[in-house]
Amino acid sequence: MRGDGRGRWFGLLAISLGVAMIIVDATIVNVAVPQIIRDLDITSTDAQWVQEAYTLVFAALLLVAGRFADRSGRRRMFLVGVTVFVVASVLAALAGSGETLIASRVLQGVGGAMMLPTSLSLLNANFTGREKGIAFAVWGSTIGGAAALGPLLGGWLTTTYSWRWAFGINVPVSLAVIVATLVLVAESRDEHAERGLDLLGALLSVIGMTGVVFALIEGRTYGWWERERAFSLFGLDWTASISPVPVAALVGLVALGIFLAQQVRRNRAGRPALLDLSLFGIGSFRNGILAAAIVSLGEFGLLFALPLWFQNVLGYSAFRTGLALLPLAVGSFxxxxxxxPLTQRWGAARVVQLGVAAELVGVAGLGFVVAPDTSWWAPLGFLFVYGVGVGLATAQLTGVSLSQVPVRRSGQGSGLQSTARQVGSALGIAVLGTVLFAGLGGLLGDRLADQPGLTPAQRDQVVSAVKESAGAAIGGLEADPRTAPIAAEAKAAFSEATRYAAFAGAGFLLIGLVACLRLPTVRHGETGESQSTEAEPSRA
Structure with a gap:
């Protein structure tokens, strides 16, 4: 950051505000989808892509963006990302069709991918010692808090104004971030970067990550093997009986295999490579990104299930659902x-372990209180503990991962760390989503087996409707006195399935806690001296 004192910390706030914006946009649209469907007259498939296109492109480009930021300038890449993001937000807010909105979300994903790893590398390059620990803590808590604030902000804007403001609000925020970053944040880059570009590596990386992340996100929707519903995008229809999911997974894995082989050859030959394999020789980095991927499996997957339970079982509105999740954001901040202070006293590894343990307690506790008649106050304490854990673990795990990464390679290190977390989150949502809906189908089918006056065909129809609507059909069943008993059984089944998902998430966090025991004990400032002399931030 430029200068000392307030300017440095205001620059941190500008970067954190930009990060909050891209994280919020991953969840803010979820509660606006029903209104988008009505206003734009789009299909449920189009609505699915409005939600998923952003996440898919975002995850696919993180590694490429982080590497190129080291070469071209981290602040420059961050500013280009904010500019792309705000342009895409304007297009989304003005969209008159589903195709335009989906294309805008793709463009938002491009901008977000430029911003996230670059924000981390800017902090790694411009802060040292104890200040780096504080900077990472603010960055990590911003991610956890923003993920929880997305539904609240989206519900308020959609209910009070229009779904278009869920995108329009990004305009003033982006302009503030651009001005503050230009004034307060210094440029930094790898002054010793090799000449030449690894364009083939970049292409293989994008294809590979797109295929794998698509499979993880869409497996439950389109079928893990046989196609379970129509698949189309931009007018192109998939007509084969096999699902597009295994095809995408195979293409992605093959591309990643070729990518890794190509990167090994380029590293051995001393040629410019997208992936610097020497980073994996750094124990703190290698163990840190492995732990980050495992922890991410259970960290945010439950945020997929909880809003559905709040709205479709407890009957909360979109805005009230956001309020119910607010303790998570408060705990994270x-x-x-x-x-x-905890890091200075105990070291980052201990704080990460404390954070993951708190997440484990919070997620498991939520599993115990989930029920059709849960009181409004019962989840609050566990959500708060969950949020504190997210804030501690995300920030300090990032700090451990990057603590010994040379500043000149911090963009690539940040891109790898962010990619590991995104893939872990996608896998966690895929697994927890499968647990939720497979459990829902089985439990509801069993509960309705002896329902008076319900034929097997009708039972299967009810189970299918509740699953396909992610529980939204429960409200219609409850409104009709003739089907109210079925709605009560559906609420009970949905609650029990949500409980299973919570316990599955807690299981992943337990594995993550074990993985975190291998992290080295690092206190900010102990290993950073070589970094500060390796590449000083240039002043722009």
Missing amino acids: LASGIGA
Whole structure:
């Protein structure tokens, strides 16, 4: 950051605000989808792509964006990303068709991918010692808090104004971020980067990540093997009986295999490579990104299930659902205040372990209180503990991963770390989503087996309707006195399935906690001296 004192910290706030914006946009649209469907007259498939296109492109480009930021300038890449993001947000807010909105979401994903790893590398390059620990704590808590604030903000804007403001609000925020970054954040880049570009590596990386992340996100929707519903995008229809999911997974895995082989050859030959394999020789980085991927499996997957349970079982509105998740955001932001002092006292690895343990307690506790008649106050404490854990673990795990990565390669290190977390999150949502809906189908089918006056065909129809609507059909069943008993059984089954998903998430976090025991004990400032002399930030 430029200068000392307030300017440095205001620059951090500008970067954190930009990060909050791209994280919020991953969840803000979820609660606006029903209104988007009505206004634009789009199909459920189009609505699915409005939600998923952003996440898919975002995850696919993180590695490429982080590497190119080291070469071209991290602040420059961050600013280009914000510009792309705000242009895409304007297009989305003005969209008159589903195709335009989906294309705008793709463009938003491009901008977000430029911003996230670059924000991390800017902090790694411009902060040292104890200040780096505080900076990472603020960054990590921003991610956790923003993920929880997305549904609240989206529900408020959609209910009070229009779904278009879920995108329009990005315009003033982006302009503030651009101005503040230009004034307060110094440029930094790898001054020793080799000449030449690894364009083939970049292409293979994007194809591979797109295929794998698509399969993880869409497996439950389109079928893991046989096609379970129509698949189309931009007018192109998939007509084969096999699902597009295994095809995409195979293409992605093959592309990643070729990518890794190509990267090994280029590294051995000393040629410019997208992936610097020497980074994996750094124990803290290698163990850190492995732990980050495993922890991410259970960290945010439950945020997919909880809003559905709040709205379709407890009957909350979109805005009230956001309020119910607010303790998670409060806990995450609070962690930014206590994370740095704890790190100075115990070391980052211990704080990560404490954070993951808190997440484990919070997620498992939510599993115990989920029920059709849960009181509004019962989940609050566990959500708060969950949020504190997210804030501590996300920030300090990032700090451990990058603590010994040379500044000149921090963009690539940040891109790898962010990619590991995104793939872990996608896998966690895929697994927890499968647990939720497979459990829902089986449990509801069993509960309705002896329902009076319900034939097997009608039972299967009800189970299918509740599953396909992610529980939204429960409200219609409850409104009709003749089907109200079926709605009660559906609420009970949905609650029990959500409980299973919570316990599955807790299981992943337990594995992540074990993985975190291998992290080296690092206190901010102990290993960073070589970094600060390797590449000083240039002043722009």
